Amino acid sequence: MTATATGPLLEVRDLHMTFGGIRAVQGISFQVAEGETLGLIGPNGAGKTTVFNMIMAELKPTSGEIWFKGENITRVPTYERVKRGIARTYQVPQPFAEMSVGANIRVGMAPDDIWKLVSEGADHAAEADIGRSVGFSGEQIDMLPSELAMGDLRRLEMARNVAVSPRLLLLDEVFAGLTLREIGQISELLVEKKRKDGLTYIIVSHDLRALAPLVDRVIVMSFGEVIAEGTFDDVVRDEAVRDAYLGQ
Amino acid sequence: MAIDRETLRYLGWWLAFGVLMCLLPFVVGTGTLRILIFAHFLAMFAMSWDFLSGRTGYISFGHPFLIGIAGYTTAILSFRFDVPIYYSIPAAIVATMVGGTLFFLPALRIRGTYFALVTLAFMEILYQLTKVVAPKITGGTRGISGLEAIVTGAVNNYYLSFGIMFAIGVVLWLLIRTRLGIALSAIRMNEEAVRSTGHNTTKLKLFAFTVSAAVSGIGGAFYVHYIGSIAPRGMFEINFLFTILVAALLGGAETIIGPIMGAYFLTVLLEYLRPVMPGMERYLLYGGIALVLYVVRPEGIYSIIVDAGRKVQEWRR
Numbered sequence: 001m002t003a004t005a006t007g008p009l010l011e012v013r014d015l016h017m018t019f020g021g022i023r024a025v026q027g028i029s030f031q032v033a034e035g036e037t038l039g040l041i042g043p044n045g046a047g048k049t050t051v052f053n054m055i056m057a058e059l060k061p062t063s064g065e066i067w068f069k070g071e072n073i074t075r076v077p078t079y080e081r082v083k084r085g086i087a088r089t090y091q092v093p094q095p096f097a098e099m100s101v102g103a104n105i106r107v108g109m110a111p112d113d114i115w116k117l118v119s120e121g122a123d124h125a126a127e128a129d130i131g132r133s134v135g136f137s138g139e140q141i142d143m144l145p146s147e148l149a150m151g152d153l154r155r156l157e158m159a160r161n162v163a164v165s166p167r168l169l170l171l172d173e174v175f176a177g178l179t180l181r182e183i184g185q186i187s188e189l190l191v192e193k194k195r196k197d198g199l200t201y202i203i204v205s206h207d208l209r210a211l212a213p214l215v216d217r218v219i220v221m222s223f224g225e226v227i228a229e230g231t232f233d234d235v236v237r238d239e240a241v242r243d244a245y246l247g248q
Numbered sequence: 249m250a251i252d253r254e255t256l257r258y259l260g261w262w263l264a265f266g267v268l269m270c271l272l273p274f275v276v277g278t279g280t281l282r283i284l285i286f287a288h289f290l291a292m293f294a295m296s297w298d299f300l301s302g303r304t305g306y307i308s309f310g311h312p313f314l315i316g317i318a319g320y321t322t323a324i325l326s327f328r329f330d331v332p333i334y335y336s337i338p339a340a341i342v343a344t345m346v347g348g349t350l351f352f353l354p355a356l357r358i359r360g361t362y363f364a365l366v367t368l369a370f371m372e373i374l375y376q377l378t379k380v381v382a383p384k385i386t387g388g389t390r391g392i393s394g395l396e397a398i399v400t401g402a403v404n405n406y407y408l409s410f411g412i413m414f415a416i417g418v419v420l421w422l423l424i425r426t427r428l429g430i431a432l433s434a435i436r437m438n439e440e441a442v443r444s445t446g447h448n449t450t451k452l453k454l455f456a457f458t459v460s461a462a463v464s465g466i467g468g469a470f471y472v473h474y475i476g477s478i479a480p481r482g483m484f485e486i487n488f489l490f491t492i493l494v495a496a497l498l499g500g501a502e503t504i505i506g507p508i509m510g511a512y513f514l515t516v517l518l519e520y521l522r523p524v525m526p527g528m529e530r531y532l533l534y535g536g537i538a539l540v541l542y543v544v545r546p547e548g549i550y551s552i553i554v555d556a557g558r559k560v561q562e563w564r565r
């Protein structure tokens with residue numbers, strides 16, 4: 001899928017990230033069009049999560065630019081990027097551990113306005129709706145994260161992200177630690193959300209079999225650089241990609 | 249603010265507590281009232297600590313710094329410059345809120361143990377400053393005594409201190425029941441995740457710090473006018489800091505009601521131990537009791553009472 005006439009939804013331009021002497025990301029550039037699903041793959045330590053962290057402003061790039069909806073957001077803080085429509089999940093789910101599923105969603109739905117936080121009550125019906133939309137049962141809404149299976153924790157992160165009404169969702173190792181059944185359920189959920197809400201995804205995953213049916217295009221990273229880009233079938237046949245994954 | 253049935257039920261309990269405490273002077277003597285006045289001030293300080301540290305997880309070891317700003321501001325303005333206390337007390341509260349923003353600056357970069365130690369340093373710095381900078385104004389190591397009283401007599405002071413503590417308690421308790429309370433708790437659990445749900449955590453933390461400072465300011469200003477004096481050793485003593493922390497934790501952090509219970513428990517315990525243990529060994533015993541309670545029930549006294557209430561309800565069914 002190509003960029004729309006109005007330009008790409010997200011554009012990353014020559015992004016670099018250096019930690020001390022380690023060059024974790026070395027001049028990454030790519031675009032994501034509205035409604036597209038991009039796979040970001042590569043061996044461990046390739047720099048995929050670092051790219052996510054920079055897109056979310058959780059890390060400040062050493063150099064390079066990030067554009068969203070035609071706006072340079074390189075200096076925009078995380079919470080403002082979320083308001084503009086970018087959200088993410090984490091490799092290890094990060095729920096608010098002492099809060100129920102419903103309360104976790106409530107945090108996502110809460111406005112970034114102290115007066116409104118105080119004066120307006122929670123919309124429990126809307127919380128339950130969001131919970132149901134990602135597959136939670138009525139009972140699970142009152143459960144604590146410690147009572148949930150890994151698949152449900154991934155759903156919880158999805159629910160919290162859905163609550164902030166994103167346009168672009170960054171999914172980091174979204175299939176990690178899941179059973180085959182759970183992978184199927186999460187995949188269905190992603191397809192459903194994309195169909196209903198027109199979400200755009202960038203998915204980082206080591207599970208290429210689960211990733212394949214979801215993505216329109218794949219970028220392969222190794223040692224902080226893009227080594228291949230194209231359709232899933234093209235990149236898995238690419239010699240450089242095979243070398244990066246399997247060694248020569 | 250949306251008030252649901254559960255909030256209304258709890259407000260009923262608050263009302264019952266208020267009525268009961270207002271009737272107390274008709275039942276107990278002035279000696280007990282004077283003990284309870286100290287409990288009310290301790291409760292204000294513990295609630296202030298709880299609103300900041302219990303909620304956001306930014307553990308403050310420097311609350312006496314905030315209380316000291318309020319105490320010294322009103323003491324200096326009223327005693328040295330003859331400013332009426334009706335002006336010096338509000339000025340002290342505003343000064344403490346400004347001090348709260350100073351307190352907030354380290355929270356932009358650090359948290360956990362490092363933040364706690366920096367706040368402790370704030371307290372120590374103010375302790376040293378009050379001793380050496382302009383001692384003619386601060387009174388140096390001896391402090392200032394002979395401060396004007398707001399009201400006189402045990403009963404009047406009891407009602408005044410209880411009224412202020414009660415009002416602060418209800419307001420803070422209502423605040424933590426809103427979505428603001430949930431957002432502040434979420435900061436304690438995972439600040440990064442709060443940011444990634446579109447919240448400016450700096451703004452939320454600044455609000456918590458300012459409210460906490462305001463409460464410390466109110467408590468500190470009224471406290472020094474009640475005891476009539478202020479001195480660096482009493483104000484910035486580590487025992488004072490620990491008493492605030494223990495009251496909040498023993499009562500039940502993150503609940504607002506817990507710190508009030510903890511303050512009553514601690515003050516009454518310490519005062520009633522005084523005849524049998526007049527020396528510092530009292531603190532050893534109270535430390536032991538606090539330790540046992542905290543190990544057995546880390547959620548605090550409040551949770552014991554809530555559980556007991558639940559069991560009574562089940563038994564009645």
